[in-house]
Amino acid sequence: MIIILFLIGFSLGIAYSIIGENLPLLIPEVKMSESNSWILNLFIGCLNAIILLISFYTYGLSYEFFSSLIVIGLIIIIFITDFKYMIILDSPLIIGGLLILILKAYYYGFKEALLALLSGLILFVFMLIVSFIGRKIFKREALGGGDIKFSLVIGEILGLKLGLAAIITSSLIAMPYALASLMLSKNREVPFGPFLAGSMGLVYLFSDKFLNLINFLF
Helix, strand or coil, X not given: CHHHHHHHHHHHHHHHXXXXXXXXXXXXXXXXXXXXXXXXXXXXXXXXXXXXXHHHHHHCCCHHHHHHHXXXXXXXXXXXXXXXXXXXXXXXXXXXXXXXXXXXXXXXXHHHHHHHHHHHHHHHHHHHHHHHHHHHHHCCCCCCHHHHHHHHHXXXXXXXXXXXXXXXXXXXXXXXXXXXXXXXXXXXXXCCHHHHHHXXXXXXXXXXXXXXXXXXXX
């Protein structure tokens, strides 16, 4: 059983890596970048397999198990596409968001699915406002459209409180990288998607601790 699950997780990890590397090339404006090394693909496959095994033996065939597969898939794909091509594709977000809503409806009912969608829409509007304010202040795009759309999926997965915590955490983590990029490079564009994805995974993994911190502060 362990071997079968490991192979499934490994295969999914390789698939996520290939998707992240090649799917953006379907867009005419995107130029081909250097291919991922086989070592990186091997690492991603093994990492995904280990996460799948831990999730299965921790949660069984539950909502948490299946949602964790979606979370790690989005993290891998967004890390690759945004770092390599400075783009977050709509298709993984749409598929991931729909799968989360289906899982919510199946395990917790349609009310929970609607609440998850509402949380996502609130975070989407919040990021739109942040983008608008940033554009007025800095006279340039502060957030990419993919980052704003990704916030909707984050809200569906984490809910409103934890989703907002993930966005704030991603901003704090991205700040040193952005400052270093400004000082060391003339390229002022910083891929924010990987920080959003990483923070989503962090908050998802330690959701109880983040909720306790939120309740303590507010």
